[in-house]
Structures are given as structure tokens and as C-alpha cells.
Amino acid sequence: WLQRVAGQLRALQARRGGDGSAGIGSNAWAVAGAATRDGAALLAGDGHLSLSVPSLMYQIGLDTRVYGALDRRQVGLLMSGLPILAVGTNGAVAWSMVKPELDVTDWYLEELQLDAAGRPVATRFGEEWRPLQVVEERYEVADVPLLGSAGRSERIPRYVTFDGRLLTAVEGRELAAGEEPRADESIVTILGKRMVPSDQDDDGKIQGITLDFAAFDSTGALDALYRFGRAADVEDFRQATRGLVGVGLFLAAADSRGDVLYTSYQGVPCRGYLPRDAPGRWAEGADPTQLLDGTRYRGFTLPTRDGVVDEEPGQTDPYACVIPFADMPQAISPAAGFVVTANNDPGDLQGDGDLFDDRWYLGGPWDGVRAHTIGGALQQAIAAGRADEEEMARIQAIHRSRQGELFAPFLRAAVRRARTLATSLGPVTEAEARLVALYQQRPGALDEVADRLAAWGERGHATPSGVETFYHHPDEGQRGDAVATMIFNAAFPRVLAGVFDDEGIAEAWRFWPAQGRVVVLRRLLEGRGADNPLGLASHDPATGESVFFDRLGSDAVEGSDEILLEALLDALRFLESAPGGPGQGGFGTEVMGDWLWGLRHQTRFRSILASFLGDDPTYELLTQQLSITTARLPLAADLPLGDPRRGLVWFPRGGDQWNVDAANPGFSGVQFTHDIGPVMRMVIA
Numbered sequence: 001w002l003q004r005v006a007g008q009l010r011a012l013q014a015r016r017g018g019d020g021s022a023g024i025g026s027n028a029w030a031v032a033g034a035a036t037r038d039g040a041a042l043l044a045g046d047g048h049l050s051l052s053v054p055s056l057m058y059q060i061g062l063d064t065r066v067y068g069a070l071d072r073r074q075v076g077l078l079m080s081g082l083p084i085l086a087v088g089t090n091g092a093v094a095w096s097m098v099k100p101e102l103d104v105t106d107w108y109l110e111e112l113q114l115d116a117a118g119r120p121v122a123t124r125f126g127e128e129w130r131p132l133q134v135v136e137e138r139y140e141v142a143d144v145p146l147l148g149s150a151g152r153s154e155r156i157p158r159y160v161t162f163d164g165r166l167l168t169a170v171e172g173r174e175l176a177a178g179e180e181p182r183a184d185e186s187i188v189t190i191l192g193k194r195m196v197p198s199d200q201d202d203d204g205k206i207q208g209i210t211l212d213f214a215a216f217d218s219t220g221a222l223d224a225l226y227r228f229g230r231a232a233d234v235e236d237f238r239q240a241t242r243g244l245v246g247v248g249l250f251l252a253a254a255d256s257r258g259d260v261l262y263t264s265y266q267g268v269p270c271r272g273y274l275p276r277d278a279p280g281r282w283a284e285g286a287d288p289t290q291l292l293d294g295t296r297y298r299g300f301t302l303p304t305r306d307g308v309v310d311e312e313p314g315q316t317d318p319y320a321c322v323i324p325f326a327d328m329p330q331a332i333s334p335a336a337g338f339v340v341t342a343n344n345d346p347g348d349l350q351g352d353g354d355l356f357d358d359r360w361y362l363g364g365p366w367d368g369v370r371a372h373t374i375g376g377a378l379q380q381a382i383a384a385g386r387a388d389e390e391e392m393a394r395i396q397a398i399h400r401s402r403q404g405e406l407f408a409p410f411l412r413a414a415v416r417r418a419r420t421l422a423t424s425l426g427p428v429t430e431a432e433a434r435l436v437a438l439y440q441q442r443p444g445a446l447d448e449v450a451d452r453l454a455a456w457g458e459r460g461h462a463t464p465s466g467v468e469t470f471y472h473h474p475d476e477g478q479r480g481d482a483v484a485t486m487i488f489n490a491a492f493p494r495v496l497a498g499v500f501d502d503e504g505i506a507e508a509w510r511f512w513p514a515q516g517r518v519v520v521l522r523r524l525l526e527g528r529g530a531d532n533p534l535g536l537a538s539h540d541p542a543t544g545e546s547v548f549f550d551r552l553g554s555d556a557v558e559g560s561d562e563i564l565l566e567a568l569l570d571a572l573r574f575l576e577s578a579p580g581g582p583g584q585g586g587f588g589t590e591v592m593g594d595w596l597w598g599l600r601h602q603t604r605f606r607s608i609l610a611s612f613l614g615d616d617p618t619y620e621l622l623t624q625q626l627s628i629t630t631a632r633l634p635l636a637a638d639l640p641l642g643d644p645r646r647g648l649v650w651f652p653r654g655g656d657q658w659n660v661d662a663a664n665p666g667f668s669g670v671q672f673t674h675d676i677g678p679v680m681r682m683v684i685a
Helices: 002-018 220-229 233-244 369-383 389-396 402-423 430-441 443-458 478-498 513-525 560-576 617-625
Strands: 024-029 042-050 057-063 072-077 084-088 093-098 105-114 119-125 128-131 134-141 152-160 166-170 173-174 188-190 191-195 206-213 250-255 261-264 276-278 330-332 336-341 579-581 676-684
Touching: 024 250, 024 261, 024 389, 024 402, 042 093, 042 250, 042 389, 057 084, 072 276, 072 330, 072 676, 084 220, 084 676, 093 233, 105 166, 119 206, 134 478, 152 188, 166 188, 173 430, 206 220, 220 233, 233 250, 233 261, 233 330, 250 336, 261 336, 336 369, 336 478, 369 389, 369 402, 389 676, 402 443, 402 478, 402 513, 430 443, 430 560, 443 478, 443 676, 478 560
Parallel strands: none
Antiparallel strands: 024 042, 024 336, 042 676, 057 072, 072 084, 084 093, 093 250, 105 119, 105 206, 119 128, 134 152, 152 166, 166 206, 173 191, 188 191, 250 261, 261 330
């Protein structure tokens, strides 16, 4: 039962970004007036959200002088339903935000007590059974036959522990759709699942999972956002963040005095009541990144007073302790001349490879690729004296392949080594003979791939779509880059699979599997050598590289170059295969010049209904009518029969994984479209 629930939690984590393809992230940065071309501080922001139609964010201009005496003017974006600017400017301060990865949610493993009817009535805490509070929620379901919705009123109870934790899972048998319980069974509906509580693993206990979330204690978060719009300078803005509880953000701001701000502040529990066996190592049942022991540890409280976080109660009550405002990573006008936040580490907390050995535990891990790209570009712009609005917009549009920079040279080197061995007259080892055999399967194609990847690197690993459309007119160099991008993004996921899929170590990727595998692969490749230059624990002196390159279940001892060459050959087979439909599968040709990235990597502007209705063909006509497709905006006029653009539903797009210009294709190696990206870019001077 716990394994199944853990899998569900991992799926939730994947949907919030852990799979590397659907993560919702953003970019925000600010450049101090002392570092810009004309002395005006700059604020740049581009939120990466679902590109569903309609958008979740709307442009707004507010001027209260029109109908009243208040002098309040703001321009920016608001979230639907909240008449408060999420990002924008009031003329004195401009601000933008990104979604943080701060850990403000704890999950607990509970022991449940059932009543005579089989419903949960209490949880065990210490040696006592504490009653559950039952809160009945009423739902009015609309009568919409077109969407299969029958009008009705439903009453569903939710269960809350003595200290405010919400019951989110119950051990038991889940009923299938339409299935009725037996006469002696009772149904408990938990987060949409109809459960019959029961002891599934015969351990004499019925368990459950509860959660505590910072937003349960939020009282003034919207007031804090309101105060953003009233701030006079970045220090005033920083103080306004003291009200953020449960909706915390990583923020960048700039003001008319030329100062800039970065802050990661929101209310985060201290968690000092969770014991540690050693620095960075929590005791069993006390690890906040895992299920906490709900029979020993209570939920936390983030106290507020007058709408802001109150640190005083935490002086005596560890369960009410909030990480001090002064200790959260923040900066005002640093010496570098700029601040950046792009879902990256807020304060060099993971630079030593350990998230848990600092004074305070904040969460993580964090993705530093986009922030690294932005920071480097800002340093160059400031040094060259060209930091202005146009340069900020150019940086927002960067779609250089950082993975291509790191890993394409290894692919090229594997081809080069195999070619050298194949033309050598000297003796070869068994492993070298296998490498030669792989190369001799497609020597001409592999050489062309290596040449294309080399030319791609010389041009900076740009990732244009390469497809002629009404919004993109590629030259020959861009078409060449598009082919190289397509080859690399087909091959790289196959490298990851070749190295790790045979190992049976899915549980090793504790947080974000995609990022974890990429980071480890880079280390394994750079750690090759007889002297084990990086001190890899997996280093094999006999091969001079990590044992992870050896495929389990094989009689041979495979090496890294063998894995890389096999990935390239498999990618070639895929790209040469017949298309599975417009914009899907291979290209049906061996002519690499036809393998344009944008013919497979496309942006989807689907109706927001699609995320609720899924891929049910019953509603496809409805969702397509409410989507933005090429039927509404043709890629080009009068496309002839046989043109690969003909029949494309979505829009060819440049970019690849973790670009500043977000267009993540993920790591499937067969499906490259995306529907999360920059919904709105802004630059404010």
C-alpha cells in the first residue's frame, strides 16, 4: 500500500516538474542602474505557465485617478480571479517572480482507528487516540451533458487531525468506477478515490497519510501582494514579503532609485522538533523529505500577527518556529550589478552536494541551468556597456542547447574513436572490436552526424526550428542547426536509457529523476580515466570508467563509447523510420537535411478544457475548436501535397531542454511537443 501511494506522490512530483518536460518555471532578473547603459534600473520577467487557451494571466492597466481621488497607477499581469498584480510596476518599483522549490509541506504516516461502521474516527498520537474532525463539504455539480456531467449535489466529508493535518490517503481497497461496496463495507472518499478502509498488509494496523501545508496558516498573503503594488522602493517591497505564507515566491525587483532586490522569503517552518542523528541526517521517521511519523510528530504552525509572520511564538514553541526573516537568502544591489532567479538555488545551499547540512532546511533541489545562462549573458552585457531593454529581451529569447554543449562532444568523440579503430591496422581488444562493429553498421551516416554536431558546436549550439513559416524564415545555417538539434535530441534520451535503465535504481533518484540522471551522466563521462580523476565510487580500474556503463544481464563488459554509439544508431533508425502521422515519428528518409527540428518540436496551444478532458476522442472536436491550431493560423499559404508542413496541427518551435526561452521537449526521444512556455515577457526600465 505504501509503495502504491509513494508512486502516486512521485507522479504528483512529476506533474509539478520532476519529469523534466512539464515543469512550470520562470525567469526573473534585475540589473542595477549603476550597471546599465543609461543608468535606469531594469527588471525582466517571463513566467512559464501552461499555454492553454485562455491564459491564466491577463494584462491590466490600473489608474484610480479616473474615477476617484487615489493616486494609484499600475501596469502588469494579474492571475485570473485575483485583482492584484502578480508581476508589473507601479512606476516606483517593478517586480517579477518565479515558482520556488521551498519545502513548506510535510506528509505524515498515521495509524487510524475505525468506528463500528468502518469509517476513520481517530488517529494515534503517542499512547492516545485523538479524535478526527469530520468536515462535510458540499459540491454542486453542473448539468453539462456535452461534457458527460450529470447535475447533482454531493456531500463528501473530509477528515482533519487534532492539530489541523488533512487526511489524504487511507489504506484499503479502492472501488472501481460504478462498483458498489458490500453490505458490511463503508466507503470513505479521499481526494476523489472511493476507498473501503482495511488492513491490506496484515500488520494489524490501518494506516493513512496526512499533510500539513503552510497555506493552511495563511492569513495575509493577498494583503502582501497588495502591498507590493504600494511599495516606494525595493526595501519597502522587501518588507512587504513578510506577509507571504503558503504563496511564497522567489522575487526580483528594481526601483526608480536604481536599486535591485532578490528575495526568497516566505514563511518556512524551522522543524527543530525533528531530531537529527548527525549533521544533515534526520532520525528515522523524522525526515521531512519522506513520510514523517505522525504518531510522534505534530503538524507545524506558521503564526501571523497583523497579516505578517510573527517570529515571537517560535521562541518557546518549536512547532510554531518560523525561519527568521533575516536568515532567508536575500540581496539588495549586490556588487555583481544584477540579481537572477530562475528556479535556481536561492543561496548556495546545494553547492556542496548536500541539501540537508545547513542551519536551516529550505527544500530543493534546484535547477541552475537557466540561471547560469542568464547570469553569464548579463555579465557580458554589463561588461560591454549594452545592458538596456533590448538586450534584456534578447536574453529572454536565448535558446542555446546547454545539454548539447555538454554532451555532443562526447558523442562526436565516440564516433571519432570508433573510426580510428576501424582504420587501424593494429590489434584491438574485444571491447574495441565491438565498437568497430557498431561503427561499420553505418560508417557514412555516423561520420555525417559527427560533422553536423561539430558544425553545430562552432555556431554555438543554437536550436532554431528550421521550418519556414509566417513567423520564422531560416537561412541555411539555421537549417543545419535545426538538423543537428533534431539528431541530438533524439540521441541523448537514448544515452540516458542505455546507461541507467538496466540498473533497477529508480528509487535512487530521490527528487527529480531527469535532472539527477543528467547530472550523474555528466560526472560519469568526465570521470573516465585510469587514475579515476573525479574519485568515482563506481570506478572500475579494469575499464578505467564507471561500472554503470556495463549493461547488466550481458555477458560482455560494455563501455561508455559503446553506449554512445548504440544511442546514435538507434536515433538514426528512429529518424529514418516512417512518420506516425503529421509531426510524429520519423521522417521516412535517410536524407538528414530533411530532419528539421521544428517538424517534430512544436508548441501546443490547446484549450484549457483539454487538461480536464484528456485525450478522450469524444471531446476532440470541442477542444480543437477552442484551441489555437494551424487551421486557425496557417503556417504558410497554399502548401502543396507532400510538403511536410501540410497537416501539422501545432506550431514549429525552436529551443530545447532548460533553455532560457523555455520550450522543454522532455526526454522521451520520440515525442517532442510542449505546452508550457513563456506566457508573457516584459522588460521594465
